Amino acid sequence: MATQNESKKIQCGYCQAENDVPPFTSVVTCEFCGTPNELERGEIIENHHMLSVYFSGSELTELIPEYLSKFVGVPEDFADKTVFKEFELRMMPFWVFKFHAHTDYKGMGKFVSPNQSSSWRKHININQRPEKGSIDLDQTCLIFGYREQHKEIRDEKIPVGSKEAFDIKAIQAEGGVIYDTQIGYNDAYAIAEAQVKNRHQQLIFREIVKIEGLNQTIDMKEISYLHVPFYRVTYGYGDWTGEALVDAARGKVLRAEYPVSRSHRLWGFFGIVFALAIMGLAVYLAFASSWTIAGYVGIAVFLGFLIFMLKETFTKKKVAAE
Numbered sequence: 001m002a003t004q005n006e007s008k009k010i011q012c013g014y015c016q017a018e019n020d021v022p023p024f025t026s027v028v029t030c031e032f033c034g035t036p037n038e039l040e041r042g043e044i045i046e047n048h049h050m051l052s053v054y055f056s057g058s059e060l061t062e063l064i065p066e067y068l069s070k071f072v073g074v075p076e077d078f079a080d081k082t083v084f085k086e087f088e089l090r091m092m093p094f095w096v097f098k099f100h101a102h103t104d105y106k107g108m109g110k111f112v113s114p115n116q117s118s119s120w121r122k123h124i125n126i127n128q129r130p131e132k133g134s135i136d137l138d139q140t141c142l143i144f145g146y147r148e149q150h151k152e153i154r155d156e157k158i159p160v161g162s163k164e165a166f167d168i169k170a171i172q173a174e175g176g177v178i179y180d181t182q183i184g185y186n187d188a189y190a191i192a193e194a195q196v197k198n199r200h201q202q203l204i205f206r207e208i209v210k211i212e213g214l215n216q217t218i219d220m221k222e223i224s225y226l227h228v229p230f231y232r233v234t235y236g237y238g239d240w241t242g243e244a245l246v247d248a249a250r251g252k253v254l255r256a257e258y259p260v261s262r263s264h265r266l267w268g269f270f271g272i273v274f275a276l277a278i279m280g281l282a283v284y285l286a287f288a289s290s291w292t293i294a295g296y297v298g299i300a301v302f303l304g305f306l307i308f309m310l311k312e313t314f315t316k317k318k319v320a321a322e
């Protein structure tokens with residue numbers, strides 16, 4: 001049965017074309033003109049930017065094996081035998097807020113009184129005195145459009161400075177898929193504002209230990225909606241298949257799966273034999289001597305080791321990420 005969400009449509013606030021509203025989304029980027037329509041406020045977002053794609057599929061076929069070459073357990077012939085199957089370009093959503101914030105504060109600062117005896121370790125006197133100051137900062141906050149999904153993208157340092165006007169035709173020409181934010185304008189604003197307050201508080205607590213008065217003004221100077229390109233790449237090695245995620249604006253691999261080489265798994269096997277031998281010894285000690293507890297501890301430790309080596313031996317897929 002089709003739910004109402006699936007059949008919901010909106011009319012673009014700029015070109016009037018009808019667009020589908022996917023479930024859980026807060027913004028719909030018009031597939032015809034590229035204008036973002038914010039559902040909560042029923043408005044279009046005037047500033048819409050993107051980072052351009054600087055890396056093509058053929059460059060990724062070199063980038064991914066090169067990235068993986070420094071990880072342990074990657075088969076030596078991985079670069080030669082890997083077959084790249086699919087390059088999916090995903091435009092991921094961010095909110096960009098530019099704030100100017102000013103805080104006047106007063107409170108108690110700590111200082112060490114200068115007339116100390118030579119045995120300072122024991123008799124250090126920390127005194128408090130009233131202090132005041134102000135903080136004046138421009139701050140850019142980048143809020144990723146998803147709370148739970150696509151976690152590896154959220155922590156990326158996005159070079160916002162190189163943003164360009166959003167160009168739906170350029171993205172469609174590259175076969176890109178546009179992802180829209182789940183976090184609406186109001187929630188994103190609240191998160192960004194909290195970041196600004198946090199930053200000011202950190203700076204204040206560098207100067208004083210207790211805040212007694214605060215006067216803060218936070219002005220939003222600019223709001224924009226930003227799409228950043230990522231590639232989801234699928235590749236195969238023999239009958240093994242894996243995928244990688246690459247920042248397409250900077251050519252940086254965020255995570256990549258790889259098959260574990262045979263020799264690496266063989267070492268895992270030796271590790272298991274070793275762990276079993278030590279466990280046997282620990283069991284023997286536990287019953288032969290009165291140090292029962294020590295024996296059990298030994299078993300626990302080597303059981304942990306065994307589980308680790310078993311995993312190393314039998315997992316055929318690992319994820320490389322920094």
Ligand SMILES: [Zn+2]
Binds near residue numbers: 012
């Ligand atoms: Zn439109």
